[in-house]
Amino acid sequence: MSTPSTPPNLDKIISSLKAGTTKKILILTGAGLSTTSGLPDFRSPKSGLYAKLSPLQLPYPEALFHISYFKHTPEPFYAVARARHPGNAVPSLAHAFLSLLERKGVLRFVVTQNVDGLEGDAGVSKDKVLNVHGTWGTQRCLKCRAPYPDVKMKEAILAGEVPICDQDGCGGTVKPDIVMFGESLPEEFEDVERNILPEADLLLVMGTSLKVAPVSELPRKVGASVPRVLINNERVGDFGARDIDVLLLGGCDDGVREIARGLGWEEELEALHREAVERKEIIAREEGWNDKEEGPSLDECIAKAAEKMKMRMGVSEGHRRMLEGHLGEKLRGILKRDT
Structure with a gap:
């Protein structure tokens, strides 16, 4: 039975998860997933990067x-x-929720538009995540394409300087291996559309404006009988157009906490989050990054x-x-x- 604070369709999804009939959750995430990690989103009117x-x-x-x-x-x-x-930056509660879904055996795949790699920091397996816009993990010269050392990249970023290729006679600008506007998405994205999307029995969209194609089209392509849940500060895309849609308007951490509470997973989620934060803080200290x-x-x-x-x-x-x-x-x- 639903409560006034829980949408009826969400109750159905929670019941399906408890019964084990929902097993292949596809998740699409954007910058809103990482705002409580200290990384501002892009399009919020006052606090966004733009x-x-x-x-x-x-x-x-x-x-x-x-x-x-x-x-x-x-x-x-x-x-x-x-x-x-x-x-x-440390993983948010919402990042930990992705890891918890994998532990429960119901996470099919994560498509993230973020380049921060915090899904992995939270414990999500690499083979369960597609970073469609690349990551900060590696970098190379735009001119000669030679890889650039991580230590020198860190020094440049902390100094606020443009890193320059150190290969003899090159002097090209170094760029992190992120996908910018005007560059092609990885080929793996087509595999998501062709093979993973049709398998999904639940779509969870979190913290995205759904304004950047072709990723923004994924929610429209999921089957009409597949429940779609949006966790976002505002309604985006065509969410709400289907009777079985669920809109949890607000922050991503609040939305996943509501779902976890309904499933009886809240304490486990909080514990997993604490572990992920402690693990990332140790790594940040070892790698020499300043506390935020x-x-x-x-x-x-x-x-x-x-x-x-x-x-x-x-x-x-x-x-x-x-x-x-x-x-x-x-x-x-x-x-x-x-x-």
Whole structure:
């Protein structure tokens, strides 16, 4: 029997999980999964990353993550790299929930748009996760494609500098192995659509605006009889259009806690989360990342980079106009297509 605080359709899903008839959960996650880990999302009106970028005078906020703009002007990307780098971020309760689902034997697969790798930090197996936008785990030179040492990458990020290839005679810009706008998604994404999506008996979408194609189309492609659960601050996509949809509007941690409570898993979830946080904190100390409280804030990183760019380029306003004239129209068309 449902309670006033629990949607009836969620009660049905919880009952199905308890009965063992739901066994293959497909999960799609976005930046909202990591906000309580200290990594801001992108599109929240006041706290999101895009809302904070004006000091950098980008042609468009999304240009920060476009490969064309990065090749021309990588400084803005690395301005926010320290504040957004997952080296000192710990898994959220929602990340731990993914790991708990795997332990219970009901997790089919996770498709994440995040590049922070916190699913793995929470204990989710690598073969259960597709990072469609890559990860911060490795990096290479854009010019000669040579791998770049992790230690030097960390030093550059902590200093707020653009890492430069150390191969003799190269001097190219180093880029983390993340997928930017204008780059192709990994081939494994097609396998998800072709083989994993049809198997799913429950779709859980967490912390995403569903504004970046083709990932945003996944919820529409799941079978009409498959329950879909959205955990997000607002309704997105076509959620609510199907009678069996469940909308848990709010933070991801609150949403997974409600599900875990209904399943009787809440204490186990909290314990798993504590273990994951402690494990990641040990790794962060061993690797030399500062505690997030000790590092500069995102606003401070952006302000510092804006000043450095102004001093280095001399005529900041003129440079901005030049960039908008040179790349603006091109980026406008590409970004409309990509987003």
